[in-house]
Amino acid sequence: PPDSGTITVDGTDIIKTDRDAFLARFGMLFQGAALFDSLPVWQNVAFRLLRGSLKQPRATARATALDKLRRVGLSADVADRLPAELSGGMQKRVGLARAIAADPEVIFFDEPTTGLDPIMAGVINDLIREIVTDLGVTAITITHDMSSVRAIADDVAMLHDGKIRWTGPVADLDHADDPYLAQFINGRATGPIEAVR
Structure with missing residues (x-):
């Protein structure tokens, strides 16, 4: 069970639904x-x-x-x-x-x-x-x-450190103004995401 908050799919709180019926979807x-x-x-x-x-x-x-x-x-x-x-x-x-x-x-x-x-x-x-x-x-x-x-996505969300850093259409990836996203999609070793060595 979640520690707090809700998880909804199609407006329905999944914690309050039949788990097997939900997972069958x-x-x-x-x-x-x-x-x-x-x-x-x-x-x-x-x-x-x-x-x-x-x-x-x-x-x-x-x-x-x-x-x-x-x-x-x-x-x-x-x-x-x-x-x-x-x-x-x-x-x-x-x-x-x-x-x-x-x-x-x-x-x-x-x-x-x-x-x-x-x-x-x-x-x-x-x-x-x-x-x-x-x-x-x-x-x-x-x-x-x-x-x-780039081949399969319509919309993209980038997660870093447990938070969504950026979200938008796949066509906007290369033009987004987020240094985390830019570092990630270009595979740069330097930037705000610390590489563990």
């Missing part, structure tokens, strides 16, 4: 995909659909998983593989398929391009933008990858 792409290594790909994608309040019959959940895998550019032949048999980019796509499996309203992306080469990072950025647009979902991305920010 969200999907999550974890940094590093965070797949269960002992489960085949399709069960990773359908994880939420096989358990809890969203529980579906296995055949229905598998069909949904195959559909979501196709949606992220993976063929059905990966469905029965284990995550260790996939490349990093394929694992990220499986994580993305899992994030959209329950048709969420909001998807959180935690460092979606970490560990990927620049080409695969671009592919994932394009896929995220396409899925968010096609599904009409809200995306919240936490990243330090400025090329990813």
